[in-house]
Amino acid sequence: MIGLISATAAGAAARDRLAAAWPDRTRVYDGPVGDAVRAAFAECEQLVCFLATGAVVRLVAPLLGDKATDPGVVCVDEGGRFAVSLVGGHGGGANELALEVGELLAAEPVVTTATDAVGVPGLDTLGLPVEGDVAGVSRALLDGEPVALKTEVAWPLPALRAGAEGSYTIRLTDRLVAPAEHEVLLRPPSLVVGVGASKGAPVEEVLDLIESSLREAALSSRSVAELATVDAKAGEPGIVEAAQRLGVPLVTYSAEELARIDVPHPSDAPLAAVGTPSVAEAAALMGGGELLVPKRKSAARPAMATCAVVRRPARGRLAVVGLGPGARDLLTPRAKAELRRASVLVGLDQYVDQIRDLLRPGTRILESGLGAEEERARTAVAEARNGHAVALIGSGDAGVYAMASPALAEASDDIEVIGVPGVTAALAAGAILGAPLGHDHVSISLSDLHTPWEVIERRVRAAAEADIVVTFYNPRSRGRDWQLPKALAILAGHREPGTPVGVVRNASRPDESSRLTTLAALDPGTVDMMTVVTVGNTATRNIAGRMVTPRGYRWQETAQEETE
Numbered sequence: 001m002i003g004l005i006s007a008t009a010a011g012a013a014a015r016d017r018l019a020a021a022w023p024d025r026t027r028v029y030d031g032p033v034g035d036a037v038r039a040a041f042a043e044c045e046q047l048v049c050f051l052a053t054g055a056v057v058r059l060v061a062p063l064l065g066d067k068a069t070d071p072g073v074v075c076v077d078e079g080g081r082f083a084v085s086l087v088g089g090h091g092g093g094a095n096e097l098a099l100e101v102g103e104l105l106a107a108e109p110v111v112t113t114a115t116d117a118v119g120v121p122g123l124d125t126l127g128l129p130v131e132g133d134v135a136g137v138s139r140a141l142l143d144g145e146p147v148a149l150k151t152e153v154a155w156p157l158p159a160l161r162a163g164a165e166g167s168y169t170i171r172l173t174d175r176l177v178a179p180a181e182h183e184v185l186l187r188p189p190s191l192v193v194g195v196g197a198s199k200g201a202p203v204e205e206v207l208d209l210i211e212s213s214l215r216e217a218a219l220s221s222r223s224v225a226e227l228a229t230v231d232a233k234a235g236e237p238g239i240v241e242a243a244q245r246l247g248v249p250l251v252t253y254s255a256e257e258l259a260r261i262d263v264p265h266p267s268d269a270p271l272a273a274v275g276t277p278s279v280a281e282a283a284a285l286m287g288g289g290e291l292l293v294p295k296r297k298s299a300a301r302p303a304m305a306t307c308a309v310v311r312r313p314a315r316g317r318l319a320v321v322g323l324g325p326g327a328r329d330l331l332t333p334r335a336k337a338e339l340r341r342a343s344v345l346v347g348l349d350q351y352v353d354q355i356r357d358l359l360r361p362g363t364r365i366l367e368s369g370l371g372a373e374e375e376r377a378r379t380a381v382a383e384a385r386n387g388h389a390v391a392l393i394g395s396g397d398a399g400v401y402a403m404a405s406p407a408l409a410e411a412s413d414d415i416e417v418i419g420v421p422g423v424t425a426a427l428a429a430g431a432i433l434g435a436p437l438g439h440d441h442v443s444i445s446l447s448d449l450h451t452p453w454e455v456i457e458r459r460v461r462a463a464a465e466a467d468i469v470v471t472f473y474n475p476r477s478r479g480r481d482w483q484l485p486k487a488l489a490i491l492a493g494h495r496e497p498g499t500p501v502g503v504v505r506n507a508s509r510p511d512e513s514s515r516l517t518t519l520a521a522l523d524p525g526t527v528d529m530m531t532v533v534t535v536g537n538t539a540t541r542n543i544a545g546r547m548v549t550p551r552g553y554r555w556q557e558t559a560q561e562e563t564e
């Protein structure tokens with residue numbers, strides 16, 4: 001919940017705009033501002049104060065505890081010109097909130113946290129537990145001092161501007177070591193603890209066993225990603241509560257699944273009880289990996305719990321990111337976040353140029369020229385398989401005539417894949433032309449480089465016969481000039497010569513241009529590879545210079561089942 005506090009009429013007006021925009025996220029605190037700030041600080045995860053920073057500093061100062069747990073506080077000035085992230089920039093999410101509030105109120109976000117200002121991610125924002133000299137190492141990163149990144153476990157980190165050597169160190173490790181001087185330990189969620197327990201096993205016994213096993217193997221409990229057991233024990237209180245106390249999820253598998261895993265220490269007892277010769281080892285090994293602690297029994301007599309610990313294989317991350325048609329404000333915030341989440345960027349050189357300034361310093365860029373699609377796809381997947389965080393970019397939507405399919409055709413299930421949709425050329429062109437896609441529509445690529453012309457022609461014919469609006473991608477290039485006239489002729493066989501046709505070149509780019517013409521009047525010579533051509537259906541009209549395909553509402557008998 002975001003607590004909103006204001007003192008003046010102008011502040012209250014801005015406050016009300018925020019409250020109206022985010023009714024479920026905000027709560028207004030009225031009354032004397034001192035009491036309001038104290039109440040909101042205690043009850044909310046974040047505060048937006050429409051007050052001077054000085055006043056807020058004085059009010060929150062006595063309430064501040066720890067930057068990891070304090071709420072994030074944003075101040076908006078009387079004139080609504082600035083949204084200042086005051087405290088809790090990272091942990092409290094105030095930096096992010098300042099950006100959001102700024103966007104909503106048209107105020108300038110003011111973020112002073114050093115790591116955000118220069119594009120290095122805060123070490124405490126990586127989603128991993130951290131130990132050691134966070135302040136010292138962060139400062140070294142910012143000052144450009146050499147910082148060494150030692151990865152004992154492969155993990156898809158964002159770019160950290162760290163190298164092989166340095167007097168400061170970031171160590172990615174699941175081992176139970178203490179941070180050295182000038183060192184930060186990052187704890188990857190790399191360990192899976194398989195657990196078995198007899199009915200009624202006490203939580204202390206289960207937890208003691210897990211903790212002593214980790215300690216004796218010199219492994220950090222902060223790297224435990226999950227507990228795993230057999231379905232039959234999904235509700236066993238000792239296991240359920242052990243997972244809760246460790247703050248990790250409990251995952252369960254069927255006895256049949258577990259019985260298929262090859263384990264070093266099968267036994268008859270679980271076979272008789274739940275139908276698999278191994279619970280702890282098999283559950284821990286379910287996702288593959290290295291068995292670091294073979295099955296152990298608890299010290300109690302009779303022993304009621306068993307556990308085993310596995311280091312699971314690194315899972316790299318492949319984000320397939322659509323950049324939109326070109327304009328920066330048509331790049332989605334999610335796409336931007338994924339570009340900053342990556343340590344490796346793979347893409348066509350001209351698309352890399354489009355977003356180079358957004359990348360974090362230290363991001364490894366693998367760019368190539370036109371035509372190297374399959375090689376790019378292979379490279380991206382191989383980098384993710386090596387445990388890296390990879391962003392594979394494409395213009396528009398990366399799944400539309402672009403990189404997503406060749407990449408996913410290569411990818412196995414040992415990497416995580418995240419798709420980020422983008423605004424396609426057809427959608428961007430549609431918005432420029434008016435509303436040409438108001439009813440059923442298709443996209444057809446006229447490039448016969450990878451698709452035989454007979455196939456393309458058959459699809460154009462089908463769209464023509466079915467009276468579907470068509471957007472042609474890759475309509476015409478220097479070496480490919482007869483396909484567009486041919487495709488238009490097929491459509492003209494089923495549509496009037498006056499059918500509206502929209503031609504949009506470089507949609508949303510600085511040299512954008514568009515024309516609304518007709519099937520009969522279109523000059524294919526004005527079309528090139530930077531262009532999409534949208535042909536209306538038999539109902540499409542030119543209305544006030546805009547291309548409109550009627551939605552087909554029957555106004556008398558409003559069709560209830562169709563929504564806007």
Ligand code: SAH
Binds near residue numbers: 423504509528532
């Ligand atoms: N993935 C892209 C399409 C790539 S195919 C998307 O989702 O939009 C390349 C073709 O897309 C070009 O030949 C052109 O026909 C079209 N195209 C891409 N960007 C465009 C833009 N900004 N304006 C007009 N057409 C564009």
